[in-house]
Amino acid sequence: MRRRALRPGISGRIASALALGAAACSSFYPQVGPSQESCGVEPLHVGSTGGSEYGASAGDGYDTSGAANGPPSDMCSIDAGSACDDCESKWCCPTRLACYEDPVCVCADMAMDVCLASANASPKVTASCWASFTATGNVEAARVACERAWCTGPCAIPAP
C-alpha cells in the first residue's frame, strides 16, 4: 500500500515544533568552563560561608598553611627574594592578600606564574599572560592595577 506523504506544511510544522522543543530544552541546560579552583592551592582564609578549607596544598610555594596563615604582614614582608614581590609587598599588600584569600585568584596567580615561566621572555606571550590574569575577575584586576601603578618596572608589566 502506498503511504501518503505528509504535506510539506505539516512536516514543516512538526520540524519547527521539534526545533523549538530542542531550543527550549537547551536553554535550560547551562554550560560551564573548567573549574577555576582545581589547582590544589588553598586560599589564605575562606570567607564567610562556613570557614572551611578546601583543596590540598600543592606544596609548590603557594602553601599557605602553618606560618603563612598568620597575620597579613607575614605575606607582605619584604624578603620575597624578587624585586617584583618586594615591590608588591611594599606597595600593594591589600590587593595581594585579597588575591591570596580568593580561591579563584590564588589559582589564577599560579597559572600566571606558569604562563610567565613558559613565555621565555616573549613580549607577546607575556602580555597574554597578564591579560588573561586581569580578565579573570575583579580581585585579579585590582591586583594588577596596583602593580601597574607602583611596580611596572620591577614586575616588567607590559603595557595594557
Add this chain to the structure above:
Amino acid sequence: MSSRGLLLAIVIVAVMALVAHRPALAFDEERNFAGSAQLDYDFVPSEPGAVAAPGPATTFQGFTLESALKVAVDISDHLSANVKACYGCHGFELDMAYFDLRAADELNLRVGRFSPSFGAFNLRHDPANHMTSDKPLPYDMGRMLRKGDWYNGVLPSPFPTNGAELNGTHWIGDVAQLDYAGYVVMGFKNDTDPNPTDFNLQESHLPYYVTSDPRPAAGSRIALTLKAGDKSDMTLGGSGMFGTYDPNNRLTYAIVGGDLSLRVGRTAVRMEYLVRRQQMDTSNPDIFKYAIAPVGGDLFAKHGAYVEVEQPLTNALDVLARGDGMYRVGNVSNAVVGSGSDAPGYSPLSYESWVARETLALAFSVERNFRFKGSVELWEFSYADMAGREAELSFHLGAVGSF
C-alpha cells in the same frame, strides 16, 4: 499602546462595567476571622553543633513557629477583601492584602499583595493545610538541611508580592472545572549584590516592599479538574512565570511547573515538578567556581519535584509518604547571596548537584482543629559535608491548630 496593554485595559473596563451594572442587592457585610499556628521541633542528630545556629550553610534546628491571622470581608456580592499577617522565621510578614472584584465565577480581578497563582502546593502552604511539618523541597523556604548551599527551593512558598491577577473558574457540567489565572506582579528581586546570581529572598520578606527593578514579572496558571463522583477527582495543572530580578532589568528568570493531583476515596496522591532557569551576572568571573562558558554560561537551572501519598488510617490518624528532591545544574557562585559584596566564600555545590529526601509522616488529630505532626526524613546529597556525610536524618515533632 501595545496590543497586550489594550487587551488588559479592555478586560479591566469589562469587569468594572459588569460590576457597575449589577442591580444593588440588600447585602450584609460579612467578616470572617481565621488563623493558624504551628510549633515544630526539628532534630538533626548528624548536624554539627557548631553550625546549628542560623547561617548560610546550616539548617534551622530546634523550635520554629509559623502563625497567621486572616480577616476576610465580603463587602458586597462582587467585592471582597482579604488581609493576612504571618509570623515566622523572618518575623512579621504581610502575606495577603488584596481586594477581589468579581464579575462572575469566570472573571475575578485581584489587586494588592498576594501570592500569585502558581502550582498546586501554593494553595496548601499554610501549615494547617498539610500533614507534614515542612514543605516539599521545590517549595522549601529555609527548613531544608544545607539550606545555604541550595539557597532554598525552586520557588520558595509562600511568595507574596504586589500586583494584579485576573482569575476565574468555569464549570463544564458537573464533571469538569477549568481554573485559570494570569498576573503581573513585582516578582523576585536582588537589589543588594553587586553581581546578582540569585534572588535575594530576604529582600522579598522585609517590610521594605519596593524594588529598584521597575519591570513587573508576569505569569499564568491553568488547571483542569475532572470529577468522577463525590469522592474521586483529578486535577492537572500547568504554571509559568517570567521576569527580571536585578535593578537593570537585565537578568531574567523563568519558572515553569506542572502538577497532578488525584483523590480516590480518602486517598490523595499529589505530584509536582518545577524548574527555574535563571541568568546570573557574570561580569566578575572570579566569584564563580567554573570559568564562564561563552554560550549558555550565564545561567543555572534548578529542578525540583515531589510525589506524596496521603492516607487516613482512622478518623484521627493520617499517614503520609513523600519523596522529593532537587537537581541544580550550572555554574556556582562563591559569593554569598544578599551579602552585598562579591567577597569570596565557598559553595560545596558543583556543576551538577542534587538532593533527595524520603519522608514518612503521621498526623494525629486530638480535636477537629488541632493535631500533632511527626515525621522522619532521610536526606541524601550528591556531595559530602565537612564531616564527609552524604546522608543525614532529621526528625520533626510539632503541633498545629487552626480556627
